[in-house]
Each structure stands twice: as C-alpha cells, then as structure tokens.
Amino acid sequence: MFSGRCDLALDADPARRLLPWLVAMIVYLAGLSLAGMMSLGAAVERWDTGLKGTVTVQVPPGAARASGGAMEKLLPILRKTQGVIAARALGKAETAALLEPWLGKEALGADLPLPRLIDVTVGTDPGPDLKALAAALSAAVPGTMVDDHRKSLDRLIAFVRSVELVAMAIVILVALAAVVTVLFITRTGLAIHREGIELLHLMGAFDGYVAWQFQGQALALGLKGGAIGSVLTVVTVAALSYMAGAVGAGLLPRLDLGLTQWLVLAGVPLGVTAIAMITTHVTVLHALKRLP
Amino acid sequence: MFSGRCDLALDADPARRLLPWLVAMIVYLAGLSLAGMMSLGAAVERWDTGLKGTVTVQVPPGAARASGGAMEKLLPILRKTQGVIAARALGKAETAALLEPWLGKEALGADLPLPRLIDVTVGTDPGPDLKALAAALSAAVPGTMVDDHRKSLDRLIAFVRSVELVAMAIVILVALAAVVTVLFITRTGLAIHREGIELLHLMGAFDGYVAWQFQGQALALGLKGGAIGSVLTVVTVAALSYMAGAVGAGLLPRLDLGLTQWLVLAGVPLGVTAIAMITTHVTVLHALKRLP
Amino acid sequence: MVRFQNVGMRYGLGSEVLQDINFELPLGSFHFLSGASGAGKSSLLKLIYLAHRPSHGLITLFGCDVTIAKRRELALIRRRIGVVFQDFRLLGHLSVIENVALPLKIKGENWDRISAYAAELLAWVGLQDCIDASPLTLSGGQQQRVAIARAVISKPEILLADEPTGNVDDAIALRLLYLFEELNRHGTTVLIATHNENLMDRFDHPRLHLAGGELSGPFGGSSRPAETL
C-alpha cells in the first residue's frame, strides 16, 4: 500500500514526465560534443606524431639533373647527422603516388618531371638540428629543401585546437545546464512540497529521510534520461562514423573512438546522474536546515 | 500597489531566477549550431558556385612543348564551343601563383617546367558538353585535360553536408528542448498555482486574464534568457571568426556571416520567446478548459 | 434568484451526494444551511457558485439556465456571487488588502477606487492592523475574516458562506453575521452553511437542512416553497 518511501509524491506531478527527456537532451548534447572533441583530438594526435618522426628532403627536378647523383651526395650527409635514424630515397613510383592527390593522375602519366624525395626518419629526443641540416644539404646539392611538414599543418592544428576548445566549452556549458536544471527541479519540488516537507519535519522525520525522497527521484530521473540520451548519442556517433568512413575523406577527422573514449562517453549519463544526486542532496539539506 | 496583472506571483518562486539562464543556454546552443551550419553552408555554396562557372584546361608541360603553339590551337576551339563564355590563357606568373600552395615557393623558383593553363568561364544553363569538349581539345593537342574541379570536391562537400545535417538536427533538438522546457515550466506553474488559478476562475476571471499572467511571464523569461544567450552567441561567433581569420586556413570554412545570417541568428531568441509564449498559451488554456 | 429543480450531483463516478434537490432562494432572502459533516452542504454551494456541474436537473441563476450558458456568461454570473470558502483560499503572495480587492480587480476596476473601500471593510472585521501583511502570517480566525471581506467587497447579489465562523470566537461570529444582515438589508441574497447551532438560534432566519442527500426546510423564506412552482 505504501509505495516505497515516497511520502511526497514527487513523481505524481504531470510535469515530471517531461523531465527525463530534458535530461536525455542534456546527455545527448554533452555526449556529441565530447565525441566530436575526442575524435578531433585523436586526429590531431595522429597528425602530430605521424609528422614528428619524419622529415622529407626534396630535390627539385632541375637541381637533380644539374648535379648528377644528388642522392649519392645527400644520403651520406643525412646518415652522419646526429638524430637521424634512417634516410631512404624514394623511387619514382612512390614519389608519383605521393604527388598524385595534388597533381592528378593524368598529369603524372604525362612527362612531368618529378622531384626526387628522401624520406628521413628522425629521433625526437633530441632531434636533429634541422636548420644546420638544411644548410649542409643545400651546400651539397643547390636547391635541396628540407620539409618538416610542420609549417603547413601547424595552422590547421591551431584551428582544430580552437574548435576543440569550443567543444570543451560546450561540454562544460552543458554540464552547467545539467546543474541548473537539477537545481531548478529540486527547488521547484521544494516549493511545491514545502508544506509536506514541513509536515514530515514536524512529525519527527530525520533530515535524511526527507532528503532521500528527493534524491531517489533525482537518481531515477538521471538514470532514465541518461539511458535515453546515451542511446541517442551512440546511434548518432556510429552513424557519423559510418558516413565519414563511407566518404573516406582522409583530410577530415574520422569519428573513430577507442575503448577509453567510449568509456568516457558512457560516463556522461553517470556524471549527469551524480550531478543530479549531489545537487539535490545539497539543496534539500540546505532547505531543511532552515526549519528549527 | 498592484504590481501589473500578476495575481499569481509566478516570479516570486525562487527557482524562477534560474530559468533565464536555462533559456540563455538553449539560445546559445541553438545559435552556435545555426552559425556553424550557416557558415558551412556558405563555404559549400562558395566552392560550388566558384566552381560551377569555371573549367580549367590544363596542357602538361611536355605536351605544350611537343605541339608548338598549343594555346593558339585550343583557344579557338574553346571559343567556338557552345556554352563557353570566355577562355583566357594564364601567364606563367599566374600559373605559378596557383600552384604555389601545392609545390612550394622554392620549387617554383627553380626550373620546374609548368603546365599551361586556360581559365574557361562557362555558362551554367545550358553548360557546355564537357566530355565532347575534352575529346575535341585532346584531339587538337594530345595530353590536354579538362578539369571541372568537381570530382575532388564532391566528396568533401558530401561530408560537409552531412555535418550540416547534424548541426540542423541539433538546432531542431534544441528547439524541441526549448518547447519541453517551457512546457515543463508552464505545467509546474500550473501545478503550483492550481489553487490560485481555480480561485481566479471562480471569481469570474476570463480565461484570457489568467492565461496572460503565465504568458507575460514566458515573454519576460524568453526575452531575458534570449538576450543573455544572444550576447554569448555573438561573442563566441565573433571570436571564432577572428581566430579562423588569424589562422587564415583557406581550406577551412570561415565563420563569416552575411547580414541575412546575422538576422537569422537574431531570430533565435525571438523564436524561443515565441515558442515559449505559444506553448504557454496552449497549455494554460487547455488546463482552464477543464474547469467548468 | 437561485432555483434548483430536481438537481442531483455526484463527484466523478461516485454515488450521488445530492439527490433530487428542489428549492428556490428568492431575491433578498437569508437562509442558514445545516446538516451533519459530509451531508453535502459544501457540494450544494459549489453548484450555486458554478464550481461543479449537476449530474441532472435544472439550475437557474439570475433567470439564466446555467447548463446552456456560454463560458463567458458563466464568468459574468460568477462575478455577481460572493463566496466565503470553507478553506479560505487566500493567495499567500499577495497582501491582505490585495486579496480583498481581487474580485474588483478582476472586474477591471481602478485600484484607487478600490483601496479605500477595502481598508474600510478590513477595519470592520477588525483587521485594520494587518492590511499589508501576507495572509500566511495571520491566525486562523484572521484569515477567515479576510476571506469574508473578500467575499463581500464587490457587493455581490448572492453571498454564499461556508462555515464562516468556525475559527472565530462568538463575539466576532456575531459581528460577522451582523455584516451579512447588513448586506442582506441592501438586497443581497444570503446563504450560510454552518454547524453552529448556537449562532443559528440567535438569528431568526429560516434553516435548510441537508440529510441523506435530500434537502428539507421552509423553502424560500418569505416566499412559496419550490415544490409548488
């Protein structure tokens, strides 16, 4: 006959049926932002480490022709340089493959003269002194350039990092929204049930007894809304991931998340629920302390 | 002594102080998504129309050398073709500038042979038959290629469009959240003030008199929250716009919005307010109709 | 003024609380309504102040059949009826004088014209010191008097009072009834539901009695009983 411990019928309120959906939307937005942030972060990470270890030495076609055996002059210099782990001249086919995205297959099929490229693997700690290396190499073969790929990507990475910052701001904002929403719900509950709370208090109920009624509701709410929001998030992320994969645009970050990142995503609803519980607990006890 | 028409003290509720912030966050998220969506859309649009009207004819350096006076053979063919509005051979400097991002300044400074390019402006309705054109051109100068830029960008545009879809989904979702929040607030208000509403009704108040008390509050709430949210949105978009500009990454969509788009953004808080008003009106009148 | 013909009433799907009620309150009459706790006194009043609809029968107010009246007409009829609710129903966030003035405000009257009269009325019921307080800070008896002042401020043509003296002592109860008689002399039709035998004994007004869902008593006071209509 007594339905659990709910003397206050917090769930009888018709408005309350809407609440899980509000929570679900908060979880969804937070989850999506987090997923975007993490996949951007992962992409940047990939570019970063992918580039850190390699340097490309480029000999323009004219320069290569002018000084016969450019490779033979350059490779020994490279191998002697401190911090260089390996240096390998690329064949014509490899070079063509690398340039294809820029110049088009047909252009390469024609008799476009290709530069000669050397793929250099460098240690990172300590790395080679690239300026000195570049000077040494162009002294040996005039026109030789050292490209550590950084300049061209640093700008991109800076932009992506700023987008990441925005995503993080959104996550924080959404967490804030969760707190504000829970605060609002709890305070509204307190206002609606002020008389009931006072009555329980006057009958000798302990503070914990009253607080638990609100907290239990917050728990149920958080879990229900969190579950809905999580499902939506997973479906969306998976769909985006699939779409990005189908498009196959190597340029763009793919939404592929690791196990840790899926775990972080799973933490969102739990986090929201925890926020809900703690906010509720603090608010209710604060209000109860005002009663004599 | 009477403070306006508020017999129900809807604003006396302490929880209500939180509400403008909730609305502000909704407006902010919606505004940000909308801004992102619109700037992506604008970028795609730019790429699209930028590309639609132009076709580049490329003569590989070898082919140009082989058949002397390639330009003199190709230009007349182009100008005769139906749908071609103008055709202009690019000079060496122009070609170098175009290729610079791909090959680097130093490479161009060296004696890399450059392809010859013709910039063709085409009508779109009807456009020229590009396949036939390509055949005719490569018959005249073997190796000549016609590039309508589409293939390389279509994939990117497809991806950007799907991101746009997600942003639109978020805007819709956030609008939904606004409706749910307002519904929740209104119904909670109805629950808290049920007795007051019934009293006013029994004293002979018209439905509109009661509904207006809730609506007026929704109006105030929407405008206040909307104002806060709008300011946040504008500041963020401006900051992002500045950052993107500073980075200057031509590859990435810039957050530069036109007047129309700023107007659309300004519409977000008004839209949220309107949603709030209408939801409130419908909910309150629905509840009132139940009273005899 | 008020006429019930074969009126029955039930809450939801429950059994009939009132069965076959027939009576008429002529213009300017003054009746007591008695009956045991739960007999249906408040329910009968609810039918008159249009808070509930009859399950069958005909209710005529001011010559208007309320079952076919439009929503807006019903609101206008409600404005001509003053009610003292058994549970007061004061709005806690308004001051006492704002509560009292509410019926006039709903009619759209100007605050300045209202306030002096409201203050005078509050002085009459002995609450001159509480004008700007919140009803929540008043004692039970004080709240009841605020409820009464609110019911009479718009000089209603019908005054319904549900146990209006349950929380005040006999001296104040007498004073309140004098107020009702004063209104009655100015033409207001009065119906007071009460348990207070003592009080009814002190006044020479006809009593309607509710028992078993049926109404008995000298209907109509100075007029013919409703049955013969």
Add this chain to the structure above:
Amino acid sequence: MVRFQNVGMRYGLGSEVLQDINFELPLGSFHFLSGASGAGKSSLLKLIYLAHRPSHGLITLFGCDVTIAKRRELALIRRRIGVVFQDFRLLGHLSVIENVALPLKIKGENWDRISAYAAELLAWVGLQDCIDASPLTLSGGQQQRVAIARAVISKPEILLADEPTGNVDDAIALRLLYLFEELNRHGTTVLIATHNENLMDRFDHPRLHLAGGELSGPFGGSSRPAETL
C-alpha cells in the same frame, strides 16, 4: 512534561506575540487553551511542538531544554508529540489511511502492524467508508477528523489540538473530545486550543486563557502553578 519559564516569542522582527509566559503542564493533565482570535494560541502550540523557537526564556519538554538540544534529539522529541493543526495539513496525494499512518511510518514501523490500528481509529471518528479516498475529496469536517486520527495514532505523550472541532457539528465534537479524554486516561497530556465556549462548558477541565500576549489560568491542573517552581 511541558514547562515554560519567562518565554517570549515573536515572528521575524515583529513585536512580541507572547510575552513572559510561565506555566507547566504536568504528566497526564488536560487543559483547554482559550483566547480571542489572534491572541496567540496557535503560536503557543507552535512553541511546544517545536515549529518555532522562543525569542527568550526556557522551554523544557520531557525534562529536556529544547534550546540546547541537538537536531536529532529534537526530531525524537517531536515523535512523542501529536498535533492536530488548525489547517489540517493533510497530504493530498496519499490516501486517508496513509495519511493517518504517516507518524508510524516515519518511526520506521511495519505497515502490517500499522494498518489494522489505523482502520480502527478511522472507524472511531466515523470515516470507515473513506479509508482509501484522497483527503482532497473529503468534506471539511471529514478532513478535520482525519487530522485528529493522525495526531493520536502514535499514542503520543503530549497531544496538542488547535481548534479541532471548528468544522464538525456538536455531536461529533463531543465524540472527539471523548477520544481525547480516553487518551488522557491512558496517560497522555492534552492541551486543546478552542473558541467553542459551549464545548468547554461541558467538560470540567482547567482553562488557560491568553490575552495581550500573557497567559492566565489555573496552571498545572492538579499540580502547583509554574510561578512557584
């Protein structure tokens, strides 16, 4: 049982509603508390059931000084006091029997042990038919009786009743007072605030009278007046 020494009370920053109250209710006493509307009867009861703190003076309940008692001790003291509130304070979303059983539930007692007793008590106050209804669907007098049943169900050591018969007729009022006397015979200390002179006249219990914020009357019933302590 209950002892007030030089107790004063005010609401917020207002003037003192009660000044220098001295009295003692010995174990097993039965008192009426009278006074005009607004005299401070409910306020005095609030001090005893610990809903309000005195602005000065010493209140001792069950031999415990309430100003220095810990929060948890206060809760435990409250469980030994049954209160009939002037405005009932029933919870509308619980059924009548759940409302009545609430004090026992808060103490952590088992529902099966509670329910039979609650039903018996409701039958005693004449509400056997309303056990599973919501209090919102009850008449004023029925609600008042539910409030009384709730106050007595935990067999409190002190019973405080604020105007417990304002909404019922004299027959039921008598019956309710017999219930209080029955409890009193079993050792409960009873204090009833009421305006009903008639009712007080029918019972031979000492009356405390509040006027101008001061208390007068034959303190302590069968015991010494508090002043001489």
